[in-house]
Ligand SMILES: Cc1ncc(C[n+]2csc(CCOP(=O)(O)OP(=O)(O)O)c2C)c(N)n1
């Protein structure tokens with residue numbers, strides 16, 4: 001008896017919880033709609049530009065987000081919120097006390113809540129930034145793999161395992177990177193991931209193709225995901241059980257998306273007319289419909305599962321194992337708003353009159369629009385009490401911190417004779433793999449099927465490949481005649497990916513956020529062929545936007561890989577390196593430079609990144625990620641011992657390989673492997689231009705950033721930039737010739753530093769197959785071209 005009373009009690013309290021959740025959901029719908037209205041129609045508009053925001057895309061997800069955040073999620077869970085439902089997220093955070101009214105009032109305004117959830121620019125609890133369709137979804141998979149990686153190492157035993165959850169738009173699934181991630185995830189036995197699809201059957205422009213959900217379902221099932229299709233709400237399901245119900249269900253199942261949307265917009269009378277005309281001969285359906293007046297019929301026919309609080313909560317709570325799961329939740333874009341179902345509702349907004357109507361429907365008095373409980377049956381303290389009990393709210397700090405790992409004073413670089421920076425990189429990592437310090441143990445390498453050809457083989461031989469399970473199959477291990485030990489186990493430190501470059505950058509993004517997401521510091525190093533950065537560029541930008549920390553090693557690069565031909569030759573990447581925020585780009589010519597830069601990079605990627613990097617100096621303090629553009633071209637390595645001043649110059653972006661005499665009339669500045677030609681040209685011109693300088697530019701990016709920052713510095717301050725200091729000895733009317741195996745604009749700005757005339761050599765047009773002498777001659781990077789430019793410029 002006592003037991004059944006307890007059960008009855010818990011059923012009752014569950015019902016109460018659901019009732020409260022539904023009430024709060026109404027508040028969330030109001031606040032998210034009002035937030036966008038306020039930004040567009042109430043706030044002063046100073047520039048005449050549309051502010052925007054997505055009321056319909058938000059309304060589509062209010063039930064799902066409310067169910068998740070206020071009933072289902074646990075603190076260890078991480079969410080990528082559908083970008084266009086950002087307002088719903090911010091409003092829930094507001095109710096939870098993690099977001100201020102002031103920031104909500106400034107939604108889409110300067111330092112207000114961001115248009116799309118941003119883990120770097122927003123003040124509330126954003127786990128993953130979203131905004132570029134598809135990337136946030138895939139990010140959750142890679143975050144889960146990283147969680148498995150750190151747990152596989154036994155590092156996070158005392159913390160809960162989280163579920164990585166993506167809230168996806170249905171049209172968002174068109175992005176190919178989603179399926180690249182799906183495929184990759186399968187290879188790694190992905191788990192603990194939910195992708196919840198807001199299946200509102202509308203994209204930006206149009207109503208999405210009927211039958212699509214079947215394809216989505218089978219794609220996921222093919223990858224061994226569990227698929228839960230949530231179509232109709234419980235009320236509609238109950239109606240289907242009434243006489244006439246099965247016919248109504250069939251009618252709804254067969255109703256084309258475009259017609260359904262049209263009827264949603266048109267409302268009760270239109271539903272009745274359409275159904276009665278389509279099922280004219282069915283008396284049971286007629287009498288079923290008679291039991292509903294027009295508003296009730298509209299309510300019934302729009303009772304989709306994605307708006308059914310109980311069904312959603314029960315479904316999510318029922319997902320109690322780690323199988324990756326896709327939930328296809330049927331919803332209505334603009335649900336409960338006058339925009340619902342309208343074909344062009346993506347950017348549609350309620351008129352003033354409509355918002356007034358909504359306000360009075362929700363019983364919110366004018367002036368109380370931001371009030372957390374206006375229109376609710378709950379008092380402030382009752383709301384607070386409810387929110388204090390929600391599982392998600394049981395931990396104060398969801399963003400972790402991790403100690404910085406000590407970086408060795410020096411990394412051994414035994415590069416004598418003739419070798420390339422790519423080979424040098426392989427050797428440096430091989431040396432690190434033999435190190436038993438904490439840094440080496442936290443290095444994790446990853447590569448999109450180019451680990452061997454980017455010289456990671458030595459590292460992998462020593463440190464192994466990561467897999468959650470040990471693959472102990474001797475036949476596989478000894479099957480080939482490779483020197484490579486491809487042993488798979490949880491202790492491995494290389495994560496091998498398929499070719500898709502988007503996946504590389506998303507993996508780096510997840511690895512590079514491990515300290516914040518899981519409290520475990522990693523030193524991620526990703527290798528890629530330089531030209532294919534372009535393939536994953538948006539994902540790289542996304543990783544940097546989230547302030548993920550990693551080292552990107554891109555090799556080979558430029559036309560210097562010669563025989564591989566035009567599509568393997570990268571021209572624009574030096575400019576990408578300069579322009580990409582959050583990424584310090586280097587192009588060393590020699591291995592000893594690379595060793596210095598790599599050591600520095602280990603420190604730089606660990607610097608504490610809170611705050612906004614508005615100048616080179618701030619960026620330096622805050623840290624970021626690092627891009628190394630390397631080459632497979634062997635060069636004669638200088639025999640020298642670098643002093644700490646030399647090392648600092650290399651990191652700051654450049655040094656004089658041949659110091660100019662004071663008042664020198666010429667300097668050649670080079671970056672990367674064309675060092676050999678620059679040195680030879682400099683020697684050839686020694687008599688003609690005595691005292692000319694030869695400037696090694698190890699990072700055009702850092703030189704340029706410092707120079708830009710010095711312009712903006714307070715005029716009273718005496719801080720100059722490193723490049724100004726470097727160029728100081730040259731005569732005012734000296735000439736510069738710059739050379740790089742990449743776009744010449746990378747270095748041509750050097751002329752602007754002190755007003756020197758400049759001629760810039762580089763590659764502006766697609767390359768082609770050839771040997772190095774032919775190509776350098778053709779594209780004007782050979783010694784003769786440099787010498788000719790030096791003479792011309794005079
Ligand atoms: C990479 C990228 N391409 C295009 C866009 C522009 N865009 C924003 S929303 C959208 C359609 C979204 O439809 P869906 O995912 O179904 O979301 P809904 O608004 O219907 O919930 C598009 C094309 C974008 N934000 N990112």
Ligand SMILES: [Mg+2]
Nearest residue numbers: 170171202203
């Ligand atoms: Mg949609």
